[in-house]
Amino acid sequence: MKSATEASSSSFNGSSSSSSSTSSSCSTSSDINELSKEAFTKHHFTKCAELLKKALDGIKSETERRRLHANLALCEAKSKAQLFSATYQAALLNIFPKLKPGEDHNLEDHDEAVAAFNLALNAFVRGNRRTCLEILQSVMTVNTLSDTLFCAVSLLEIDVSLTLCQPKLALKQAVKLRDSITWRRANVVQRDYLDCLECRIRCRLAQTSSLIDFTSKPELLHWCLIQSELDVKNGNATRAVNRLLKFRPSLQDEERRLVDNALGCVYALSLKKISLAESYFRSAMLVKQEKRK
Missing domain, CATH: 1.10.10 (Arc Repressor Mutant, subunit A)
Known part of the structure; x- marks a missing residue:
């Protein structure tokens, strides 16, 4: 796992008893399971997917098939860089229908908990924080985590x-x-x-307002820039622009370039308004040139 917000979980340690009724088949299934787990760990997702598809051919247990399908969906999402896409979300919901919005999220086993966590992570990255929290709360009720x-x-x-x-x-x-x-x-x-x-x-x-000295200009500007950055990260780019414009110093003030540079970044990266971004970047450069004169 890279981090809690970048990681995905898999359930490659399935029960061999659910794979087949014969010891020979169990051994073969176990070997494939270990090979697929090794391939996944080494980020060989295409190879892992091929092994999982091969393992599915000899599996009759619905629980085991569901686990393999979940791991297969994860491998395909990883290989296509679609872990946080709607496509992966749809694949998980198709395998685990009870995780759909409005359904009873009464998770029964660890495999369902793993799928739910990946779904919560997907929702979090896509901006659906409330949905993410609801799913995480259901995961925490599972006793076999x-x-x-x-x-x-x-x-x-x-x-x-x-x-x-x-x-x-x-x-x-x-x-x-x-x-x-x-x-x-x-x-x-x-x-x-x-x-x-x-x-x-x-x-x-x-950064709470009670700790900011609003009589101090440097602290006030610093607070403005930090709050604007948080607004952008929370998807409120327009609010960030309004705050920056409100605290924008005069052209003669050297701090003007910091605000204009921030405005340029917001317009370029979040609002995708290149002409406005260029205008503010040029303004930031102009302030610096005026200061040199």
Whole structure:
């Protein structure tokens, strides 16, 4: 896993008893399962998909077939860089209909929990934070969660709280996670990511209006730039532009170039208005030239 918000989970450790009724078939299925798991770990997703399709030929158990289909959908999404696309979301919902909106998200096993987590991650990245939270809450009700999945779900919950501008809630969640027994078995990547989240929490708490000296011009401008950046990350580019325009200094002020450069970035990257972006970038350069004179 790269991080809680970039990672996807798979369930390659299936039960051999559900693969076949004969020991020979069990052995073959187990070998294919191990090979597919190894291919997935090495990011050989095309090879992994081929092995999973081969494994499906000899499987009769609906539970096992569903698990293999879920892993196959994950491999195909990874190979096509569509992990956060509507296509992968549709594939998961087709395999696990109970995860559809409005359905009873009463998850019965770890495989369903893994699929639900991937669906929640997909929803989070696509901006559907509330949907993500609802799914994560259903995942946490499963009694058979692995340590890795429990930690991943907990980290994503913290990330969602931060994105929804609830740093105090995120802080409580982070403290609760660190105090849990399961967290002691978290992997290195998860530990690093929690450290990163806690840094973001501290920064967000420090940006609250009660801690800003609005009589100090540098602090006020710094607050404006940070808040505008958060607006853009939360999908509120228009609000960011309005705030930056409100705090835009005069042309003679050297700080004008910082605001104009920020406006150019918002128009270019978020609003896709290239002509306006170019105008503000040129204005930022003009301020710098005036200062040199």
